[in-house]
Amino acid sequence: xxxxxxxxxxxxxxxxxxxxxDHNSSKNCPAFFKQAKKLGLIPIPGMELTTAEDIxxxxxxxxxxxALSFDDYVDTLRPFVxxxxxxxxxxxxxxxxxxxxxxxxxxxxxxxxxxxxEAYAEVTKRGGVCFPAHIDRxxxxxxxxxxxxxxxxxxxxxxxxxxxSADALGKTYQKLTTIKRVVSSDAHRLTDIQExxxxxxxxxxxxxxxxxxxxLIALLRGE
Amino acid sequence: MKVSDLLxxxxxxxxxxxxxxxxxxxxxxxxxLSRAMSHLEKHNAWVTIMTNKNVVAVGSLSExxxxxxxEGTTLPPDAVEAARxxxxxxxxxxxxxxELCLALSDPLASKx
Numbered sequence: 001x002x003x004x005x006x007x008x009x010x011x012x013x014x015x016x017x018x019x020x021x022d023h024n025s026s027k028n029c030p031a032f033f034k035q036a037k038k039l040g041l042i043p044i045p046g047m048e049l050t051t052a053e054d055i056x057x058x059x060x061x062x063x064x065x066x067a068l069s070f071d072d073y074v075d076t077l078r079p080f081v082x083x084x085x086x087x088x089x090x091x092x093x094x095x096x097x098x099x100x101x102x103x104x105x106x107x108x109x110x111x112x113x114x115x116x117x118e119a120y121a122e123v124t125k126r127g128g129v130c131f132p133a134h135i136d137r138x139x140x141x142x143x144x145x146x147x148x149x150x151x152x153x154x155x156x157x158x159x160x161x162x163x164x165s166a167d168a169l170g171k172t173y174q175k176l177t178t179i180k181r182v183v184s185s186d187a188h189r190l191t192d193i194q195e196x197x198x199x200x201x202x203x204x205x206x207x208x209x210x211x212x213x214x215x216l217i218a219l220l221r222g223e
Numbered sequence: 224m225k226v227s228d229l230l231x232x233x234x235x236x237x238x239x240x241x242x243x244x245x246x247x248x249x250x251x252x253x254x255x256l257s258r259a260m261s262h263l264e265k266h267n268a269w270v271t272i273m274t275n276k277n278v279v280a281v282g283s284l285s286e287x288x289x290x291x292x293x294e295g296t297t298l299p300p301d302a303v304e305a306a307r308x309x310x311x312x313x314x315x316x317x318x319x320x321x322e323l324c325l326a327l328s329d330p331l332a333s334k335x
Contacts, residue, residue, distance in 0.1 A: 115274070148256075
C-alpha cells in the first residue's frame with residue numbers, strides 16, 4: 001500500500017474521510033495528505049500506537065503538525081532495535097510523489113515506553129483523540145491485556161472490527177455502552193478497505209477540511 | 224512461608240507491606256491480566272512486569288499473598304496508593320522473571 005493507492009481505493013469505495021494510522025509512525029501522513037487532497041478526500045493524520053503494555057491505541061490528530069509532533073515524541077521512547085525486513089517486513093517511508101524515499105532504521109513494531117495513561121495525556125495535549133484499537137480481537141487488545149475496559153484513562157471511544165462482538169462485550173463492560181463506538185476496517189491491505197457503509201453528520205460551514213477534522217475529533221472526544 | 228519471611232530469604236524490596244503475615248502457597252508468573260485473573264490462585268505470589276493499576280485490582284480479587292514486580296519495573300504512584308488501600312503486598316526485584324523464580328524456589332520449597 002502507498003498513500004496514493006490508499007487514497008485511490010478509498011475514493012473508489014466512496015469514502016469521504018480517511019485516517020492513516022501506520023503502526024507507531026505518522027511519517028507517511030504528509031504524503032497521504034497530498035494524495036488525499038488531490039482526490040477530494042479529507043485525510044486524518046494518525047498512528048496506531050503500541051503502548052508499554054503492548055496495547056494498540058488509535059491516535060487521531062486535528063493537524064499534520066500535531067501528528068508529527070507526537071511522532072517525534074514517540075520516536076524518543078522507542079528502544080533502538082534494528083528492523084529485520086525478512087521477519088517484520090519493509091518499513092517504507094513514502095514521499096509526496098508516492099515513491100519510496102527512505103526506510104526508518106528503528107523497528108516500528110515494538111512498543112514505546114509510553115503507558116496507556118501517558119499516551120492519553122500526550123495525545124489529548126496535542127488536540128487529538130486516542131482510543132483502544134480492535135477491542136474485539138485478543139492480540140494487543142486492551143481487554144485481554146488489562147483484564148477489563150478501564151475507567152482510567154477516561155476514554156471517550158473505542159474501536160472494533162465487528163459491531164456484533166462489541167455488543168456482546170458491552171454486556172460485560174458497561175462503560176462501552178456509554179462511549180463512542182468506531183467500527184473500522186483496520187485495513188492492512190488495499191482489499192480490506194471497506195465501502196462507505198457508515199455515515200455521520202458534521203456541520204461543515206464555512207467549509208474546510210480542517211473544520212471537518214476538528215469537528216470529527218471533538219465528536220470522538222465527546223465534546 | 225510468610226511474606227515477611229520471604230523478604231528475609233530473598234533480596235526483594237518491599238514497596239507495600241501492609242499484610243506481612245500473608246502466607247505464600249505457590250507462585251504464578253504472567254503479565255496478561257485476563258489470563259492472570261483466570262489462573263491465579265489464592266495465596267499465590269504473583270510475578271509480573273505489568274505495571275498498570277489493574278495489577279492491584281486483579282491481585283486483590285485473586286487474594287494473592289503478594290505481587291512481585293520483576294525486572295526493575297515500578298508501579299505508578301496511584302497504583303501504590305491502591306495497593307495500600309486494598310492491603311495488597313507489593314514487592315520488587317531487579318531480577319528478570321526467570322532468575323527471580325529460581326531465587327524464590329528454594330526458600331518456598333523449604334517452608335517452615
